[in-house]
Amino acid sequence: MTKKGRILTIDPVTRLEGHAKITLHLDDDGQVADARFHVTEFRGFEKFCEGRPLWEMPGITGRICGICPVSHLLASAKAGDDILAVAIPPAADKLRRLMNLGQIIQSHALSFFHLSAPDLLLGMDSDPAKRNVFGLMAAEPKIARDGIRLRQFGQEVIEALGGKKIHPSWAVPGGVRAPLSEESRERLKARLPEALRIAEEALELFRKISGRFSEEADALGNFPSLFLGLVTRDGGWEHYDGVLRVMDAEGAIIADQVDPREYRTLIAEAVEPWSYLKFPYYRKHGYPDGAYRVGPLARLNLCERMPTPLAEEARREFRRTAGDKPVTSSFFYHYARLVEIIASVETAATLLDDPDLLSSHVRAEAGINRTSGVGVSEAPRGTLFHDYQVDEHGLILKVNLIIATGQNNLAMNRTVLQAARHYIRNRKIPEGFLNRIEAGVRAFDPCLSCSTHAFGQMPLQVVLFGPEGETLDERTRE
Amino acid sequence: MKVTTLTINGELVSASPGATVLEAARENGIRIPTLCALEGLSTVGACRLCLVEVKGSPRLQPACVTAADEGMEVSTDTDRLRRYRSMILELLFAERNHVCPVCVANGHCELQDRARQAGMDHVRLPYQHPDLPVDITHARFGVDHNRCILCTRCIRVCDELEGAHTWDLAGRGTNARVITDLNQPWGDAVSCTSCGKCAEACPTGAIFKQGSTVGEMEHRSDRIRFISAARARKEWSP
């Protein structure tokens, strides 16, 4: 990517444990030529699955990361369905959908209320010691409490289905292991009105304050890019199934109705020596021009309508902020997340009225009927692909996982680059720059353990390199 | 025959004639941890978890294969024994790849139970991480050598109760494996009657029913005991 100047290969192992490491590279004119967000997680996971029976995959991949176990569980079970070549019982389909909605609600609530609200409500330059969920609790107790309640609701949905809060191994190839109990259904239904109220108020609040952040909205991850995600066959919002769609920055749909099994026709993956995360890109546009974004912002740009009334109204308003073009500022990931929480609560309400959820016919039995299978769903952070190859008995030969944070990797790098160009002057990393970068990266809600310290700021290490690879400046914070 | 009288943990107890120390202890409600022993099958003394101290013998004795003798003085729960048992368990965990949270037998595993009872919270030995295969060529069952502790229950149940003798032990030391027929894939083992007794007898997730997902494999080793006892009583013979 660098035109001039030397590119340093930084051994990712030298990074500070638990810190997100960012390196900035200046060219001869002192301009920021390149910025890299180094990711060293997810090492060797795919290898670890090789040789395991297909049946164990949902349980194993559900432990890839403690941050979105449900998403991996569902994508893995779907890849399993594909290999069994079965249509799972309708009840199982609805139950899995309900669980995914629970996951979206809890994850988006965590991202907005716990991780980003301190920045948004207390200000990005406020006292770092207080710019966390505790500070929020002191300054805005109602909002903090609401956030906790909303997240709890999402977690309760997951728990009512999967049993265990964090690592459910409930979805399996062919369906799910157990339906919802009558009692859980009533309990969840009783909590719906509160959840919806909180979601609506949060959206209202965001609309009110977002004007204060016009500089950030412009300088943090505001650039044209492609968007990729699932939509329903008729172009509606989708979170669990459906077909793939790609949109360009002008809003033109450049690929549509693509069977998720054919994802390779859309996506290719590049590797860089300084990151363990692969860099997926839109195949036709090449690397790195084919950078695309996934996740809430992409989903709301891609779909033509939401499935429920309040969410549809909110989506229209969201899209109006950009005229008839897609919304391109990554800052509006927050906005999109809030619209999706509303959609998820409303959709969960409809599902909870469906008598199918209590059906005991939730698992299709079948053997290995195909030697490869793809499972795709929308994780809170974006489209998640599980692609397996098995032998004739169902032993895993090869696994390819494409995670949302990986797909947003190029965009996160561009966000950092954009911020660096905006804020870096005189070969120095200015005060407050780390906060800006943190906010910029956080908008994507990356699923890296360093990014999910709910009770403090993201541990960050930023190093500024000169054209000869010499270290010019460095800032670290715990 | 008259009963045997011996002392276990300082208490005078009586045992049925011909009983082992393990049986004598169980008859008197004294718990000795075991892994390879399974009621209804012959005993082999393979795992050494049931070690006890016998007065007058400098060496520890496996309770499952040691006869309860008249006047014997046995201790089942000393510091030394606890140390040995922890070490045996840690060796078992370090030897192959036991990853409980993703195992089909999680929550229904005798190895896991024993470790929990022994208060094992970590393994002091380096994990060997051997590269071992999983055989799921059989239509109904699978064997994952990563989780096998070589207790030979499968071999014994197949030989002694089913009479098929599909299972055997091949190799020595760290190369030891349970095999089916003459080391054929299980699916090709013609002697196998697919009765599933090995899956019921296996203490870990090593032998499992096809299609089991995490934590779904519940072994019913009580069935082995039941079949064996019924047969001994000639319950179904005319």
Ligand code: SF4
């Ligand atoms: S497969 Fe199971 S029953 Fe057979 S030796 Fe291994 S652990 Fe024991």
Ligand code: FES
């Ligand atoms: S139970 Fe006695 S040696 Fe295994």
